[in-house]
Amino acid sequence: MARNWDEHYQTCAPPSYPAFVVRTYGSLLPEGVVLDLAGGAGRNAFFLAALGHRVLLLEQSEVALAMVRDEVARRGLPVHPIRADLEDPGLALPPGPFAGVVMSYFVHRPLLRHFARLLVPGGLVLLEGFDRHEAIRRGRGESPRYWEPWELLHPPEGLSLYAFGEGRWGFAHRTFAVWRKLGP
Numbered sequence: 001m002a003r004n005w006d007e008h009y010q011t012c013a014p015p016s017y018p019a020f021v022v023r024t025y026g027s028l029l030p031e032g033v034v035l036d037l038a039g040g041a042g043r044n045a046f047f048l049a050a051l052g053h054r055v056l057l058l059e060q061s062e063v064a065l066a067m068v069r070d071e072v073a074r075r076g077l078p079v080h081p082i083r084a085d086l087e088d089p090g091l092a093l094p095p096g097p098f099a100g101v102v103m104s105y106f107v108h109r110p111l112l113r114h115f116a117r118l119l120v121p122g123g124l125v126l127l128e129g130f131d132r133h134e135a136i137r138r139g140r141g142e143s144p145r146y147w148e149p150w151e152l153l154h155p156p157e158g159l160s161l162y163a164f165g166e167g168r169w170g171f172a173h174r175t176f177a178v179w180r181k182l183g184p
């Protein structure tokens with residue numbers, strides 16, 4: 001059953017610190033706009049906006065989007081929350097081109113094939129999430145919403161692997177990758 005994210009955001013405070021891959025590799029993004037897919041309450045988007053990027057944050061939860069709007073009003077950073085269902089096969093992603101695409105703790109594999117065309121040459125994809133070991137640990141062994149071991153080692157056509165890691169950190173089994181668009 002799909003998770004009720006509105007209820008989640010009404011009852012749990014989202015983490016305020018950015019994901020490891022964003023914290024560690026965000027400063028390597030070229031200048032320009034960043035697309036944050038399923039950006040939640042904006043922890044990654046606000047970190048990147050503070051580094052000087054304009055960020056488009058796509059998200060389905062109205063509660064999360066309201067939290068982002070409040071934070072924009074409070075901090076005045078260039079984060080633009082947009083309501084979108086990223087699992088809708090008819091969805092048209094913003095055309096870009098983007099300096100970076102972030103997909104953190106959200107898995108929807110059909111999106112991956114669009115990343116190369118969305119990026120400027122030298123642009124980066126920053127990916128992080130839980131992996132199959134974590135799904136098993138949580139009793140959700142078959143769920144497609146987890147990355148397979150080593151899966152992120154293999155970027156889609158048009159992107160090359162820049163960094164990858166997998167293992168247990170914090171309280172969970174996780175994986176991350178940085179993919180780079182080929183070109184000058």
Ligand SMILES: C[S@@+](CC[C@H](N)C(=O)[O-])C[C@H]1O[C@@H](n2cnc3c(N)ncnc32)[C@H](O)[C@@H]1O
Binds near residue numbers: 084085
């Ligand atoms: C674990 S949270 C991660 C949020 C954020 N990326 C982060 O790292 O803090 C997963 C997010 O995916 C969003 N989400 C789930 N399904 C979605 C969909 N079909 N379209 C857009 N967002 C979705 C949820 O509302 C939630 O904010």
